[in-house]
Amino acid sequence: MKRTNEVLVWGRGIADARKKKIKDITRRLLREESVRGVHVEIFLLPHKAITALKKRFLPGKKGIANVLAFPDSRNFPHPESRLRYLGEIYLNQTASRGDFKGLIFLLIHGLLHLLGYLHKKKGDIANMEQREKQLWQHISSLV
Numbered sequence: 001m002k003r004t005n006e007v008l009v010w011g012r013g014i015a016d017a018r019k020k021k022i023k024d025i026t027r028r029l030l031r032e033e034s035v036r037g038v039h040v041e042i043f044l045l046p047h048k049a050i051t052a053l054k055k056r057f058l059p060g061k062k063g064i065a066n067v068l069a070f071p072d073s074r075n076f077p078h079p080e081s082r083l084r085y086l087g088e089i090y091l092n093q094t095a096s097r098g099d100f101k102g103l104i105f106l107l108i109h110g111l112l113h114l115l116g117y118l119h120k121k122k123g124d125i126a127n128m129e130q131r132e133k134q135l136w137q138h139i140s141s142l143v
Contacts, residue, residue, distance in 0.1 A: 003037035005030045006083055011044030011093065018100075025104060025139050029111055032138050038086040039078070040114065042107065047094035066095045067106040069113035087114040101143050108135050 007026045009019040022042060030038065045053070054065035071087040072078075078085040089110035091103060112128055112135075119125045 003083075005036065006039045006081065007042065008040070009042045009044070014044050014093070021100075021142070022104075022107065025142050026107065026111065028139050028142065029108060029135055032135055033111075033115060035086075035115065037083050039081045039083040040086045040111070041088045042110075043088065043090045044093040044103075045090055047092055050090055050092045053090060064092075064095065065090075066092045067110040067113075069110040071114050071116075089114065101140075104139070104143050105132070105136065108132050108139075 005027055007023045007030075009022045009026075011019070022044075026040060026042065030036075030040070050065045050068065053068055054061060057070070058068070068090040069087060070090075072085040074084070076085070089107065091106050091110065093103065095102075095106070109128075109132060112131060117124070117128045117131065119128050
């Protein structure tokens with residue numbers, strides 16, 4: 001049986017067509033990463049709300065919060081879904097200034113964080129940036 005991925009997109013004032021496009025792009029990105037059978041939630045937040053989240057959960061981090069990703073613990077139960085809960089991505093809808101391409105690039109960055117990519121060391125940064133560019137090439141026609 002083929003295992004699909006479930007993607008939920010939340011955000012006030014976001015057109016349903018835009019949410020569907022984000023879902024479709026996220027599913028495509030997960031396929032490109034050979035990830036099956038996961039549940040991902042994406043939240044589109046105004047600048048003030050994402051800044052408050054960053055201050056609460058990442059108090060030592062400086063800079064603007066464009067994207068936050070919170071991978072889920074593999075041991076935490078999620079009885080509401082048979083799929084493995086991958087985590088949550090919070091996107092700053094204000095930071096992209098209405099630029100859908102910019103928002104999708106933030107989505108790619110957040111999704112890679114959920115999949116274990118980091119940017120703490122120079123080598124990590126280079127690997128993550130390279131993968132972001134590769135994924136962008138795979139989905140840029142959808143944007």
